[in-house]
Amino acid sequence: MDPRYLIPVVIILFTASVIGYIQYQSGIDTSLSDHQHNCITIGYAVEPPYAYVSGINITGESPEVAQRIVEKLGIPCVTWRQTEFGSLISELEAGRIDVIAAGMFITDERLKRISFSSPSFKVNQGLLVKSGNPSDIHSYKEAVDKKDVIISVLAGSVEQTAFLELGMPEERLIMVPDTPTGRSSVETGYSTGFALSTPSIRWLASHSPPGVVEEAQPFVQSDIPGLKSYGYGAFGFRKEDKTLLSAWNNAMKEYIGSDNHLDLVRRFGVLRDEMPEKEFLLYLSR
Known part of the structure; x- marks a missing residue:
């Protein structure tokens, strides 16, 4: 490199490094x-x-x-x-x-x-069930109380927390990675219901073949310790x-x-x- 340009380049790099270091040390928020x-x-x-x-x-x-x-x-x-x-x-x-x-x-x-x-x-709590709701579930609390009911939930979801807070044994909860897997678990009978919010349940029910799954209705909202009603x-x-x-x-x-x-x-x-x-x-x- 031509020596005439070397000093300005060094100055620029040094200045950038100093600015970055100052921002880091002072906690300057550049997230936007x-x-x-x-x-x-x-x-x-x-x-x-x-x-x-x-x-x-x-x-x-x-x-x-x-x-x-x-x-x-x-x-x-x-x-x-x-x-x-x-x-x-x-x-x-x-x-x-x-x-x-x-x-x-x-x-x-x-x-x-x-x-x-x-x-x-x-949004409210919702539940996807087989058409006709054969287990007659109309709330998360009912699902917990019926000992033969198994519920699918998204891993890490608020529904997982809700069921555990309501006293659902972990062995009656199936953790699924996504909604297609959750819907499939209900369709195949692997689980009794798939717990999600009402818009998600509406979507899954309306985008499934007729007569396979449905939104459990009416559906009563369960009070969950430590969680908001909505x-x-x-x-x-x-x-x-x-x-x-x-x-x-x-x-x-x-x-x-x-x-x-x-x-x-x-x-x-x-x-x-x-x-x-x-x-x-x-x-x-x-």
Whole structure:
């Protein structure tokens, strides 16, 4: 290299290193600015209607809303990363993804590890059963009390926690990695029911052959110790990424519940009465 250019190059590299070191030592949060010139990596798990693959597209309530928020933040592109639901938080903590967009419920246990955005929906408990509901189950509590009932749940899901809190023996719970496996467990009789939120159950029932599976109705909501009466779904972030989370929440505040938002999520079976209450739109992660 020409010596005339060597000193400026060294100065530039040294300056960049010093800036990076100062940011690291002072805890400067660059979680938003880092992505305004680069792609953001968003993780999801296959759980229709919240997230699934259609052809070559990643779609569902959570990815579609995330895409709108990303655009509002001026982030140029998204890289999507699929994983099992139970691995999403670990992927986030390891830095392999920047945001979770999977219809994940806010729970106290999850808040110990990650931060959540304001909720994008609230939903009730639901259960997928064989057509005719042969075991006559109309609540999670009934499923626990009937000793011959076996329930499938997504590994790491709020439904898994709910059943354990209600006293369901672990040997009567089947952990499945995704919703197709859960539905198959009911269709084949491997389990009596598959526990998910109501939009997911509606989706699975409406996208199955007639006369095979159905949503258990009527369905009574069971009080679960330590869990809210509704499931509030939100986007997940690393605890240190406060700037990105704050900007994401500000964009959501203008969008969630708007006509454009309702038109978007209605096709995934998420209805107006499943929008979070206004006070929850101002939800601040702990």
